[in-house]
Amino acid sequence: MTESDLTKFGFRIRTRDGSLVDNLAIAGRDEEEAVRKLRQMYRNCEILECAPLHDELRTASMSFETIAKLIND
Numbered sequence: 001m002t003e004s005d006l007t008k009f010g011f012r013i014r015t016r017d018g019s020l021v022d023n024l025a026i027a028g029r030d031e032e033e034a035v036r037k038l039r040q041m042y043r044n045c046e047i048l049e050c051a052p053l054h055d056e057l058r059t060a061s062m063s064f065e066t067i068a069k070l071i072n073d
Contacts, residue, residue, distance in 0.1 A: 010036040012049040015042055025053060 006027040012033075013021050021042070028034030031050060039045070 007027060007034075008053040010049075010051050010053045011038055011047060013038070013042060014046040016044040020048075021050060 006029060007028050008025050009024065009031055011021075011024040013024060015021060024038070025070070026034045026037050028037060031052070035047070038047070
């Protein structure tokens with residue numbers, strides 16, 4: 001399985017102790033697999049939102065030199 005076979009899904013959940021977790025991204029072949037992985041990490045959580053994340057949401061990669069210049073300016 002390659003990375004291109006996976007889709008990232010964005011979740012908003014409430015943990016079993018009541019804490020809210022936003023912007024939780026989990027990769028899976030489909031939504032069912034992503035939910036299964038989520039439930040392994042957060043047992044008994046309540047899923048409030050789930051949506052596939054699209055490539056346009058990814059930030060552009062930067063070189064080390066570009067990042068160093070941003071820090072030094």
